[in-house]
Amino acid sequence: MSERFSSVDDVTARLxxxxxxxxxxVATTVYLADRLDKPLLVEGPAGVGKTELARAVAAVTRTxxxxxxxxxxxxxxxxxxxxxxxxxxxxxxAGRGETWDExxxxxxxxxxxxxxxxxxxxxxxxxxxxxxxxxDKADQEIEGLLxxxxxxxxxxxxxxxxxEAHHPPFTVLTSNATRELSEALRRRCLFLHIDFxxxxxxxxxxxxxxxxxxxxxxxxxxxxxxxxxxxxxxxAPAVSESIDWARTLLALGADTLDEHVVEETLGVLLKHTDDxxxxxTHLELxxxxxx
Numbered sequence: 032m033s034e035r036f037s038s039v040d041d042v043t044a045r046l047x048x049x050x051x052x053x054x055x056x057v058a059t060t061v062y063l064a065d066r067l068d069k070p071l072l073v074e075g076p077a078g079v080g081k082t083e084l085a086r087a088v089a090a091v092t093r094t095x096x097x098x099x100x101x102x103x104x105x106x107x108x109x110x111x112x113x114x115x116x117x118x119x120x121x122x123x124x125a126g127r128g129e130t131w132d133e134x135x136x137x138x139x140x141x142x143x144x145x146x147x148x149x150x151x152x153x154x155x156x157x158x159x160x161x162x163x164x165x166x167d168k169a170d171q172e173i174e175g176l177l178x179x180x181x182x183x184x185x186x187x188x189x190x191x192x193x194x195e196a197h198h199p200p201f202t203v204l205t206s207n208a209t210r211e212l213s214e215a216l217r218r219r220c221l222f223l224h225i226d227f228x229x230x231x232x233x234x235x236x237x238x239x240x241x242x243x244x245x246x247x248x249x250x251x252x253x254x255x256x257x258x259x260x261x262x263x264x265x266x267a268p269a270v271s272e273s274i275d276w277a278r279t280l281l282a283l284g285a286d287t288l289d290e291h292v293v294e295e296t297l298g299v300l301l302k303h304t305d306d307x308x309x310x311x312t313h314l315e316l317x318x319x320x321x322x
Contacts, residue, residue: 035065035092035158035201051080051087052236060223061088070181070202072166072220077207078269079225082164085203089160092201097155098162099148101169107176111186112150115143139190149176152200153186161200166216167209174216177204181219230257233273241277251288252277255314259300262313268300275299 036042042058042065053061061084064071073081089096099110107113119138129137146154152161163177180186184196204220206212228236234253238244244252252273260267268276276299285292294311301307 035088036062038062045091046087047239049087049090050236050240051083052232052239053084054228054232057084057223057225060221064221065201067221068199070204070220071223072204072206072212072217073223073225074206074208075225076227076267078267078271079227080270081203081205081225082162083271084225085160085162085164085205088201088203089162092158092160094158094160094201095155096160096162097148097152097200098164101163101165101167101173103168103170105169105173108147110147110149110173110176112147112188113145114139115145119143141191144188144191149180150186150188150194152202153180153184153196154194155200156197158198159200161202163202163204165207166204167206167212171213174213178215178219181216227257227260227267228270230254233257233270236270237273237277240274241281243281244277245286248280248286248288249277252280255288255293256300258314259310262309264301264306264309265303266301266306272300 036045039055039058039062042062043053043055046053046058046061060071063069073084075081085098086096099105122138122143123134148161149163152159166174166177181202184199185193187193204216227233230253233256234249237249237253238246241249256268256273256276276296279296279299280288280292283292283296293314297307297310301310
């Protein structure tokens with residue numbers, strides 16, 4: 032049983048020390064994932080802090096963050112391990128007068144094994160935090176590879192046998208819910224849904240991450256961001272973009288969000304031309320935050 036955190040309050044306090052302000056549900060689930068040695072599956076819209084949660088846990092537990100970034104086509108060789116074929120070929124070419132059986136036994140050893148993120152986390156001599164990011168982007172086949180890892184913290188390499196973790200990693204899987212994950216994968220995890228934070232919490236996040244920002248400016252910024260999230264955009268502003276916008280205001284020396292500042296800096300929040308156009312129209316019609 033791991034004891035990275037002593038209580039839910041301990042999770043909340045330590046994450047806040049590295050700038051991650053956790054809601055009660057986030058702190059409770061992180062504590063339970065640690066205490067039960069269960070992987071944590073975090074779903075929610077892009078930009079709500081799912082990946083940042085794994086980074087924060089790694090920071091406060093002082094463990095290496097091992098990240099597997101998932102994408103369509105990621106396979107066993109990228110996720111688990113592969114053999115160093117070039118080095119194997121050199122070994123075979125060099126020859127030492129052995130029989131083929133002797134050579135084969137030699138080239139399928141640790142010396143020729145290239146560990147990818149999952150195997151690296153399993154075999155690490157020190158505790159790690161394993162981030163399997165955007166698992167919904169991977170093909171369903173990759174979920175089968177994850178089942179053994181998430182159930183037993185072990186990986187079977189046919190030539191070497193089953194390799195078990197010295198220190199089960201604190202594991203976070205993130206998903207933007209672009210496709211439905213298998214029930215088998217979900218059963219192995221504790222589940223946490225993170226949505227965009229309530230305005231009060233987002234204001235505290237912004238002020239924590241950008242301490243030089245005026246209180247009223249932070250409040251106005253969050254109100255504008257939340258107004259934009261309520262309209263139909265291709266990509267709603269992420270929390271990280273709220274923080275970037277706050278830093279932008281500081282860089283410009285802007286004390287208030289007037290119309291000129293908002294219009295000139297919308298590109299910090301929005302990444303598509305049509306989104307910027309919709310935002311300008313919406314803000315003019317609603318009369319939102321242009322003081």
